[in-house]
Structures are given as structure tokens and as C-alpha cells.
Amino acid sequence: MTPEQTAAALPYPALAKAVEALLSDPSVSVPPRTVMPMPGGGNLFVMPATDARVAITKLISFVADNPSRRLPTIQGDIVVFDAVTGQRRALLDGPTVTARRTAAVSLLTAQKLAPRTDGPLLIVGAGVQGRSHLEAFAAGLGVREVWVHSRSAASADALVAHAQHLGLRARRVEDADAALAHCPLVLSTTSAQQVALRGTPRDDAFIAAVGAFTPRMVEWAPQVCRDLLARGTVVVDTRDADHEAGDLLQAGIDVSKLPTLGDVIASPRAVRGPVFFKSCGWAGWDLAAARLISESP
Template identity: 30%
Template structure:
């Protein structure tokens, strides 16, 4: 299956998952301060699946030449508790995160969006360009990264240009923040009125990617409970959460797509389990 095919394949379930009723406690996290990382445990019971994802995030790995995110997904038969599969979760995490951002972009961004700004240059930056191109036709892609060399490499890969953060954002219709920064990299003063922001990094309560002005717009989250516990962008700014993305996808609240919108993504276990069950059943059917 080619890259676009894999993205569509996983996004089919991941995007539907945010709008269904499930049982999923907020992620349990163990900080490994000595080595600058953490371990997160994310269980979920969906209408057709039960499982757990164990995910690690170690920003220093970027300097070691290994992935900053690693994950393993454990699937269980919800009827009997019988283990079904243990699978690598890194690729699923990359694709489902971008797929849900694409669902938010499809709902909240202008249908005429042409300019995309990417702040960050890692695997999530790549997967987001790929996924967002499935829902909008961009003719300009501008990339910024704290490491200029990385920004230039990604820009070459996606047919874009490497710029400063401000130059990347000004005039952009859709902005994606996918950095490991713990302090704001996106300023509200740079935002074009009516643009849409997918804020994907800053997954701890004392980390931020957006300043107060940026997060003061219409804020959607994947989970209210999760955002109020884990999102430094929301917690430290005191931002008001307008709605969960699933509520908007289900038509329970207006999308307010004509306003400047922010989707704060933390990732939910339901997305992982739904996507992993789809992979499991598809592979099993070929055996």
C-alpha cells in the first residue's frame, strides 16, 4: 500500500473514532526527568475493540538519530479478554494524529485554503503535510524549524520553502505546530483572521507552543478532560474550550469555521485502538 493509501486506510477509523462514545481514562504519565522523557499509558474500550497503547516521548532522541516517539499497541478481545495482538504503534500514531488534524482542517478551515505553514520538521510534520493535502489543495507550503537545516530538508521534500516562523505563518490559511518546544513558537499577532491552527505539540501541562493571543481564539480539543489535565496551552493561558472536535463532527455544535479556530490535539487512545483494530482485522483476513 502506498503512503497516501496507508493514510486514508488508518484515517477511516481514526476520524470516526473521535465522534463515538467510548470508555477511555485520561492518559497516565510517568516522567523520566533524568533522561528528559516520559512514558504514557493509554487504554480504551471502543464499540468493537479493547486495548492499550504504551507510548514514550524522548525529545533528546532527535540528537541521537532515533525517533522521539515510540509506541506499542496491545489489543484484547473485548468479549473474553483474550490477547489478540501486540503491534508497533509508531506508524499508527503518526498517521492517526495527522488524520484527526486533517478531519479538523476539513471541518474548520476555509474551503479555499491555499497556504500551509508547518512549524516543526519531524515525522509529524511530514505526516501532516501528507494528510492535509488530502483535504485541501495547497499551492504554498512554508516550513520553519529551530534547526534551519531540518527545515530546508523538509521544504525540499514537500515542495515548499524554509522561512522564519513569522514569515511562515503570516498570510497562511492553515498552520500546524508540531514541535517539541516547551515555550510558545506561534504568536497570535501573526495569524490571518479566519485561519485554522492545528496545535499538536506541547503535550504536558507546563509546555506551550501557542502564546496567549493565539490560544484566545475559538478552541476545539479532542478531549476536554485531557486538555484540562495535560495541555499547557490551555491550562497556562486559561483559555476557554469551545467544544470537543467529536461534538463538531457529529453536528452537535456549530463549527464556527468563518472565525479563527484552533484545534488542540493531545491524541486519544480511542484513535489508536480503532485504527489498530482495523489493521488487525485487515491483516487477519489475508491469512
């Protein structure tokens, strides 16, 4: 499938529901992903997963400085197989699935845990994930106002223009830390090569921290993470975050004691704000996307 076909087959609200359904399916099996360093400084990811009907392998590369080469940060494919016969059923565009399923997971978590969903929404990082999260939160939460911050004014302006094209009120902001005081919804979708946020989120904030997915990557200052744990609720996407959640690990937090999104869905609980959701990625989310496409008429 082309990137456009892949995107069309994965509407954000339906994909969020597919992620929720996957988390309650006992037939799902997801082994730890393999991350292999490449000589140029990037990483090669191999991520298999299966349930009773569908099996996948995701094979992607991640090269943080590729934008300087005018190349995508993430490149690769997802191969979908029939889990019973082993026949190949589809070849999906890896970057498109990665962008959409990551945003759908953040959307689902916000639907379950956000103290308030009326915005404004602050997006820090105006790349592919910033765009997919903008689209997901507009489609699934009904967000109508977006503030955008990026180290690149041109990138921020492009995302603002996209938001306005979707019918949203949108503007670029120069100081992301100051904007935290005004935005109950916050998405950090940077390249996570350095701390991007040092400010104090609101008590009624929902934060999805998406950019950092290895121990060395970071978006949020350690003292902010420790403060959020002390006065709010911190949730990780899966137990793989125990050794991947760079923001939390660099803050000295014992990630293994934190609840996962699956825990929250299995046993709904009252949450104390602010809510900080640490997303690291998981092949199960790609399996949910493959299942949704497989079930489409």
C-alpha cells in the same frame, strides 16, 4: 507489524473517517492515560481503550531531547486484543500509529472547520509530526503549496524535499510569524519546549496546534491564544485537554468551557474564524487506527 506495514495499513483519508466513526460509537471506553516520569527526564505513557470488538493498550516513551542522541522522541508499541476473547491480534508500531493518527485527527478537524483549504500550508516544526501532517493534508485536503519553518535548517530542507517529492510546491521560510500573514492553514508540530509562534494568524486561518500535550509544554504565546479565543473559535480534541492543553492553560483560558472535536461532529455549527484546534492526544485515536487495521481484508 513493522513500521512500514503499519503505515501502509493506515492511509490518512481512511483513518480520518475511522476517527469520525469512533466518535459516534457509544461502546467506546477510554480511561485517563497514565503518565509516569522517568529518571532521565522523559515520560512513560500507558494508554488503554476498548470498544465492543477491539481492545488496545498503547505503551510508549517520550523523551524530548532524544534527537540529540540520534534516537526517536517517541518509542513503543500498541497491543491489539480481541475484546470478546482477549486474544492478542496484532502488535503495531507505536511511533508510526502516533504520527499517523495525530495527523488524521488534524485532517478531520480541518475538513470540518477550516474556513478555507487552498493553502499555502505553513508547517512549524519539521520532525515526525511535521512530515505526517504534510502527507495527511496533501492526501486529504489536496494542499499543493507548503511553507516550512524549523529551528534546524537541515530539517526544514529535508521536509521541503519530501514535499517536492510528493509533487508539491514547497520552500523553507526563516520567519514563521511573518509567514502567518500569508498562510490560511497552519500546523505547529514542534517539540513544544518553548514558545515558537508569537505572530497574529489570519482571520480565515485554521490552526492545528499539535506539539504541546502536557500542561508545561507550549508552542503558541499566551497573548496569541487569548486573542484567538476573543476573535475566533477554539476547539480541543477531547476533554482530557482540560488538564493537558499547555498552550491554553498557560494563557489562563478555562479549557473546560471549550467544545471538543466530538461536540463539533455531533452538533455541526457555524464557526467564526480564525479556528484554533488544540490537539493533546487520546488513546481513542489509537483505537480508531487499530479498528481500521482490524477491518482490513
